[in-house]
Amino acid sequence: xxxxxxxxxxxxxxxxxxxxxxxxxxxxxxxxxxxxxxxxxxxxxxxxxxxxxxxxxxxxxxxxxxxxxxxxxxxxxxxxxxxxxxxxxxxxxxxxxxxxxxxxxxxxxxxxxxxxxxxxxxxxxxxxxxxxxxxxxxxxxxxxxxxxxxxxxxxxxxxxxxxxxxxxxxxxxxxxxxxxxxxxxxxxxxxxxxxxxxxxxxxxxxxxxxxxxxxxxxxxxxxxxxxxxxxxxxxxxxxxxxxxxxxxxxxxxxxxxxxxxxxxxxxxxxxxxxxxxxxxxxxxxxxxxxxxxxxxxxxxxxxxxxxxxxxxxxxxxxxxxxxxxxxxxxxxxxxxxxxxxxxxxxxxxxxxxxxxxxxxxxxxxxxxxxxxxxxxxxxxx
Ligand code: HEC
Ligand code: HEC
Numbered sequence: 001x002x003x004x005x006x007x008x009x010x011x012x013x014x015x016x017x018x019x020x021x022x023x024x025x026x027x028x029x030x031x032x033x034x035x036x037x038x039x040x041x042x043x044x045x046x047x048x049x050x051x052x053x054x055x056x057x058x059x060x061x062x063x064x065x066x067x068x069x070x071x072x073x074x075x076x077x078x079x080x081x082x083x084x085x086x087x088x089x090x091x092x093x094x095x096x097x098x099x100x101x102x103x104x105x106x107x108x109x110x111x112x113x114x115x116x117x118x119x120x121x122x123x124x125x126x127x128x129x130x131x132x133x134x135x136x137x138x139x140x141x142x143x144x145x146x147x148x149x150x151x152x153x154x155x156x157x158x159x160x161x162x163x164x165x166x167x168x169x170x171x172x173x174x175x176x177x178x179x180x181x182x183x184x185x186x187x188x189x190x191x192x193x194x195x196x197x198x199x200x201x202x203x204x205x206x207x208x209x210x211x212x213x214x215x216x217x218x219x220x221x222x223x224x225x226x227x228x229x230x231x232x233x234x235x236x237x238x239x240x241x242x243x244x245x246x247x248x249x250x251x252x253x254x255x256x257x258x259x260x261x262x263x264x265x266x267x268x269x270x271x272x273x274x275x276x277x278x279x280x281x282x283x284x285x286x287x288x289x290x291x292x293x294x295x296x297x298x299x300x301x302x303x304x305x306x307x308x309x310x311x312x313x314x315x316x317x318x319x320x321x322x323x324x325x326x327x328x329x330x331x332x333x334x335x336x337x338x339x340x341x342x343x344x345x346x347x348x349x350x351x352x353x354x355x356x357x358x359x360x361x362x363x364x365x366x367x368x369x370x371x372x373x374x375x376x377x378x379x380x381x
Contacts, residue, residue, distance in 0.1 A: 028087070028182050028377055030080040030189045035212045037368055038075065045076040048138075050216055051225050052256050066224035068256055073138045074152065077208035084190040085209025086370055088202065093176055093378035095122055095166040102159065102206070105131040108369050111303030112213065117271060117311025122167040128277065130311040133304050136297055138211035141261050145309040147294045148283035152207035153200070170199055177202070182377035209370070215299045216256060218365035224256065231362055238359025241352050247323070248342045249356070258298040258363065264340045265292040268308045268322065269330035276332055277309060291337045301360050320356050324348050 034046035041047050055067045088094060092101045105119040106112040112134035118126040129145050137143070142150060149155040159165040160173060177183045177197050187197045190205060220239070222230035231239065242249045254260040263280045268291075270276060280292035293309050306312070307319035322330075324346060328339045348356075 026375075028186050030083040030186060032079050034079050035082060035368065035370065037214050038212065040079065044078055046079060046082060046212075048073065048075045048214065050214070051221070052216060066255060070256060071139055071141075071261070074207065074211045075138065077204075077211060078190065080190040081205050081208040082212050083209075084186050085205035085207070087186065087373055087377055088205055089209050090373050091376045091378050092380045093180065093376070094160060094168065094173065096168050096172055097122065098378070098380055100166050103372075105159075105165075106134050108366075108372060111135065111300040111366075113304040115305070117306050119165075121162070121164040123164055125164065127162075127164050129309050130306070132296060133300055134210050135213050135215040135300050136257055137213060139257055139261075142263070142294055145293045145296075146280045146283055147263050148280075152210055153203035156203045156206045157199075173202070174199065180377055186377065212368070212370065214368050215365045217367055218299070219362045220359075221256070221365070223362075232358070234355055234358045235362045236359075238355035238357070239362075241348070242356050242359055246346045247348060247352075247356065248344075248346070249323075251342045252295045252340075253298050259295045262295055263289055263292045264295055264342075265289065265338055266323075266343050267291060267328045267331045267337055267339050268293070269312055271310055271312045274310060276335060279309065287336075288338045290335070291331070298360055299363050300366065302364055303366075316357050316360060317353065320353050320360075324353060 034040045037049060038046035039049050050070065052068070052070045055069045089102045089106075092098045092104070094101060100122055105114045107114055113131045116126075116130065118129060119131045121127045132145065137152060140152075142148075143152065143155040144158065149158065160168050161170065174197055177187070184197060187194070187201055191201050194201065219230045219235075223236075223239075241247050242253075252260055252262065252264055263284070265279075265288075276291065278290050280289040280294075281287060284292075301307075302316060305316065306314045307316065308322075313319040313322065323343070326345050327343050328337065331337050331339070
């Protein structure tokens with residue numbers, strides 16, 4: 001062997017060693033720590049720790065009181081499952097042309113919504129509805145605007161495989177994860193008992209991550225726990241109107257989640273030119289639910305304009321004003337809707353509407369916003 005080819009060989013070996021070293025140092029070690037607001041139990045699962053757990057009754061201080069307990073919720077995932085879900089959530093590898101991640105439509109800086117009236121899917125076209133916030137999704141018994149899914153795991157299959165959303169197929173999704181340099185090992189860290197990546201693990205990791213998005217520490221919550229200076233006078237005024245028998249907002253947007261998790265027909269209009277969205281009528285096969293939608297949470301509501309299932313109201317003021325315009329005022333002619341009995345004509349003054357909007361501004365808490373991964377296993381942005 002000539003000296004020249006020997007040196008070449010040496011440098012090739014050196015490059016290989018370097019590549020190996022750097023890939024080892026770049027491997028993804030999933031977190032062993034639970035996110036803030038969770039505590040690791042003896043089984044290594046993350047359990048939610050929150051002030052509202054101190055209150056044992058949903059009617060603690062009388063109906064509509066602030067010190068109410070939390071409804072059932074999802075927790076008990078391991079730190080590794082939550083962390084794997086974080087990578088999956090932000091990784092466009094989950095869509096077949098590697099352009100869309102969950103975070104494309106659920107952006108942390110936009111309240112985990114996307115700022116659009118209706119989201120734009122993989123075909124570059126608007127989908128049917130607006131992206132809801134994912135804050136406090138851990139508590140939801142029904143998912144999607146029409147309530148058609150009952151668990152986060154079941155929900156995840158929706159966007160992944162809907163042709164107009166992420167447009168993937170189960171086979172292709174599993175292939176792209178299995179063939180990735182890092183994901184097989186990361187799934188092992190999160191699901192040590194399993195030999196290969198399974199769809200159920202993808203759903204579970206996404207559910208785990210989403211269940212960590214807890215928002216229960218707003219200025220309103222400080223007030224609710226007894227620190228009354230946390231809210232301004234106009235906000236307290238707004239809160240009292242919100243909870244009053246005149247406005248009736250809290251009958252449906254019930255604290256502490258600001259949703260009672262029911263489906264309600266309130267008769268929201270569609271944006272000009274769009275056909276009527278019958279909402280929950282379809283999954284529940286019930287005419288009574290025509291135009292019915294899941295009562296959305298109002299947490300972090302100032303972050304998630306535009307409002308309602310198809311983003312018809314650009315501002316919060318307009319969304320609140322809707323309730324003042326009269327029962328069924330926007331129902332298209334000739335359509336029979338069974339509007340909920342709490343929707344009526346509260347005749348709020350302009351000032352009262354402003355105060356409600358002030359109050360809704362006090363429901364913002366993004367302190368547990370997770371870190372966006374600096375680097376993704378797919379190498380994509
Ligand atoms: C193209 C935009 C888009 C992408 C990508 C997307 N979503 Fe969504 N998401 C939506 C829209 C729109 C809805 C509401 C659809 C409906 O109600 O019919 C929704 C609803 C949801 C809900 C229900 C929330 C609730 O309050 O009912 C969850 C949870 C969710 N998405 C999680 C995810 C996850 C996890 C991913 C990635 C696997 C994802 N989304 C990807 C747009 C998107
Ligand atoms: C009968 C139950 C009910 C009552 C009472 C009610 N809401 Fe709603 N609210 C809903 C439902 C259902 C939606 C979703 C409707 C849709 O998307 O078409 C909604 C949507 C909203 C939204 C938009 C949320 C989003 O994420 O887009 C706001 C803001 C809101 N309500 C505020 C109020 C206020 C303020 C009051 C009192 C004046 C009130 N609501 C009374 C059921 C109710």
